[in-house]
Amino acid sequence: MARAPDWALNASHALTTAASRIRMISCSTPLNLRSELDRLAERWSRSEESIPYFIYEAPPDHDEIRRALGELAAWLDDEGPLGQVYAARARELSEEASICSAVGTERLRTLARGRCRRRDAFVAQADALAAGWLADGHADCLDEPRVQTDDEGCAWSLVSRMREELGARRLPYRVVSVRDLSALAATGEGVVQVAMGRSVTRGDVERTVLHEIEGHVLPRCRAGAIRLGIFSVGTRWGADDQEGRALVLESRAGALARGRRRELAMRHVGARMLEEGADFVETVRRLLSFGASVQDALRITARVQRGGGLGREVVYLPAFLRVEAALAERPELDRVLGSGRVAVDAADVLWPWVAKDE
Numbered sequence: 001m002a003r004a005p006d007w008a009l010n011a012s013h014a015l016t017t018a019a020s021r022i023r024m025i026s027c028s029t030p031l032n033l034r035s036e037l038d039r040l041a042e043r044w045s046r047s048e049e050s051i052p053y054f055i056y057e058a059p060p061d062h063d064e065i066r067r068a069l070g071e072l073a074a075w076l077d078d079e080g081p082l083g084q085v086y087a088a089r090a091r092e093l094s095e096e097a098s099i100c101s102a103v104g105t106e107r108l109r110t111l112a113r114g115r116c117r118r119r120d121a122f123v124a125q126a127d128a129l130a131a132g133w134l135a136d137g138h139a140d141c142l143d144e145p146r147v148q149t150d151d152e153g154c155a156w157s158l159v160s161r162m163r164e165e166l167g168a169r170r171l172p173y174r175v176v177s178v179r180d181l182s183a184l185a186a187t188g189e190g191v192v193q194v195a196m197g198r199s200v201t202r203g204d205v206e207r208t209v210l211h212e213i214e215g216h217v218l219p220r221c222r223a224g225a226i227r228l229g230i231f232s233v234g235t236r237w238g239a240d241d242q243e244g245r246a247l248v249l250e251s252r253a254g255a256l257a258r259g260r261r262r263e264l265a266m267r268h269v270g271a272r273m274l275e276e277g278a279d280f281v282e283t284v285r286r287l288l289s290f291g292a293s294v295q296d297a298l299r300i301t302a303r304v305q306r307g308g309g310l311g312r313e314v315v316y317l318p319a320f321l322r323v324e325a326a327l328a329e330r331p332e333l334d335r336v337l338g339s340g341r342v343a344v345d346a347a348d349v350l351w352p353w354v355a356k357d358e
Contacts, residue, residue: 002352004228007079011086012229014072018065018093019233024115025186027100028108028307030054033180034197037298044284044294051280052302056104062097069094081349088236088346099310109309113275116314119237119345122325126317127272130265134290136258144201149184149194150177158184158205159194165209166192166217173217182303184208187216207255215246223340228353231340235350237315238341244319245337248327251320263300264316266292270304271314280305 030036036052043050069090076087095115102108151157155164162185163175174191181195185208192212200208219242223231234242247264250256269290270283278286280301287297304313326344327334336347336354 002355004353005079005082007076008082008086008228008230011072011076011083012233014068015086015089015093015233016229018069018090018097021060021065022062022093022097022100024096024099024310025312027057027059027103028310029180029182030056030302030306031180033182033302037295037302040298041295044298049281049284054104054302054306056307059101059103059105062101066094066097069097082230085235085346085349086230089230089234089238092236099307103307105308108307109274109311112307112310112312116271116310116312119318120322122318122321123314125321126268129317129321130268133261133265134269136261144203146199146201147205149198149200149205150196156202156205158198158200158208161205161209162192162194162212165213169213171213171217171221182299182306185212187212187220189220192217203255203257204260207250207253207257207260210253210255211246211250214249215242219338219340222338226339226353228350230350231342231353234341235343235346237343237345240315240319241323241337241343242341243316244321244323245334247316247320248323251324262290263296266290266296266300267304267313268317270300271311274304274309274311275314 030052032055036054040050040052073087073090073094076083076090079086092115095111099108099111099115102111147154147157149158152159154160159175159177166173166175172190173187176191176193177196178186178193179196181193184195184198184200184204186193220232226232247256250260266287270287273283273286283301283304284297287300288294292300304311322344323337326347327337333344333347333351336342336351337344339354342350
């Protein structure tokens with residue numbers, strides 16, 4: 001493996017410290033998500049098209065962090081290709097810091113479009129993919145047995161299976177149930193969060209376990225064993241392409257069933273509508289027209305428009321197609337993409353730090 005340059009240790013530490021304080025997803029997730037969705041479901045079921053009144057934590061003041069990140073990025077630009085990878089991540093963190101400070105305001109949509117901007121032609125391809133998935137009938141068999149995600153008494157609930165699989169692999173992660181969580185599960189530092197009170201099938205459970213452990217937990221663990229800190233702190237767009245890689249793993253495992261495809265497609269459509277200025281009611285109506293239940297249409301719209309319009313769901317399907325195409329051409333790249341939050345764009349630069357000596 002290549003030797004890390006002398007400057008990388010300090011740069012990695014600075015980015016890690018900044019990233020620990022810049023919590024874009026957490027800041028933009030409503031504190032009253034579950035209660036508002038319950039209220040809205042009751043209203044919409046009576047054909048009363050209501051809007052949510054979400055409450056967020058007080059927006060942080062990240063001006064000083066943004067200034068420091070800008071100075072760091074300018075310095076790193078002169079450190080060759082690897083330095084430029086670090087600099088790009090510093091600038092992305094600065095963008096995310098601005099988003100955190102704008103949660104609940106009209107500025108958030110504009111700032112979020114900068115962070116989730118179109119990178120390449122895979123966005124148009126994702127539009128076509130989403131349309132095809134939505135045209136492919138409705139959800140999977142509704143007669144499948146279902147369980148609550150956080151049912152501690154059921155061996156195949158999500159919380160039970162996640163703990164079982166983490167324990168079997170001896171991975172140093174704990175599992176906690178969280179009430180106001182948009183996704184079924186989310187991986188953080190040393191923890192996998194599981195959404196409380198969501199009704200899921202066994203297929204949903206196994207797919208989510210695969211997604212979180214293979215797609216997020218194991219790359220975090222591998223990153224921690226690499227001396228170059230950018231693998232842990234992530235490259236620019238690394239979080240996006242890690243989600244894309246997790247979807248590729250789902251696809252390879254045969255876990256992208258029709259219901260999952262429709263969920264991803266509706267998130268994509270909702271996020272694209274957000275880019276075009278659609279409001280909450282317009283988006284819910286569109287998702288209902290695709291056959292979504294009231295509860296699902298509200299949940300997906302709330303996820304897409306969290307924080308006032310984050311719309312990060314627009315990156316998932318393009319990332320899926322991007323990673324799929326990259327690995328079809330060069331399967332060996334999975335070694336670097338699976339070693340942390342690494343974007344396809346940065347894989348070649350970071351390859352020397354994961355390549356094994358022959």
